[in-house]
Amino acid sequence: MSMGGAIATMIDTVTGTHATFLSGPVMTANLNINYRRPIPLGSTVLLESSLEKKEGRKTFITCRVTSTDGSKLHTETSALFLSITASHLLGG
Numbered sequence: 319m320s321m322g323g324a325i326a327t328m329i330d331t332v333t334g335t336h337a338t339f340l341s342g343p344v345m346t347a348n349l350n351i352n353y354r355r356p357i358p359l360g361s362t363v364l365l366e367s368s369l370e371k372k373e374g375r376k377t378f379i380t381c382r383v384t385s386t387d388g389s390k391l392h393t394e395t396s397a398l399f400l401s402i403t404a405s406h407l408l409g410g
């Protein structure tokens with residue numbers, strides 16, 4: 319079975335890339351993952367990332383991880399990304 323942290327990394331990467339595409343530079347503020355069914359090691363899965371809403375600096379994304387045919391739901395996620403400036407990255 320795949321480790322929950324490895325699954326979280328996959329989800330953070332996909333939803334973070336999606337949020338960056340929509341909103342520019344962002345950081346993950348909240349990642350809420352419900353693990354519904356285990357992911358067998360070595361299996362191929364589908365990640366579907368969707369914009370829920372944008373409110374000011376906040377970009378809310380949802381993401382489902384399913385089997386490739388969509389029949390098995392492995393995880394459901396809601397994520398919040400906050401738009402940041404370069405000074406935030408430098409600690410300002």
Ligand SMILES: CCCCCCCCCC(=O)SCCNC(=O)CCNC(=O)[C@H](O)C(C)(C)COP(=O)(O)OP(=O)(O)OC[C@H]1O[C@@H](n2cnc3c(N)ncnc32)[C@H](O)[C@@H]1OP(=O)(O)O
Binds near residue numbers: 398
């Ligand atoms: C192309 C390649 C792309 C690759 C993408 C990969 C994406 C991966 C990105 C990451 O994993 S980043 C690393 C993990 N994340 C962090 O380390 C973030 C650590 N946290 C922070 O740096 C700051 O808390 C953060 C930038 C997220 C927010 O700080 P700010 O000072 O900019 O915002 P502030 O705390 O003033 O909050 C602004 C608003 O957001 C809300 N907010 C902030 N954090 C929240 C939270 N966790 N949950 C809910 N709401 C939150 C906050 O309540 C407020 O709402 P209102 O404007 O309505 O009052």
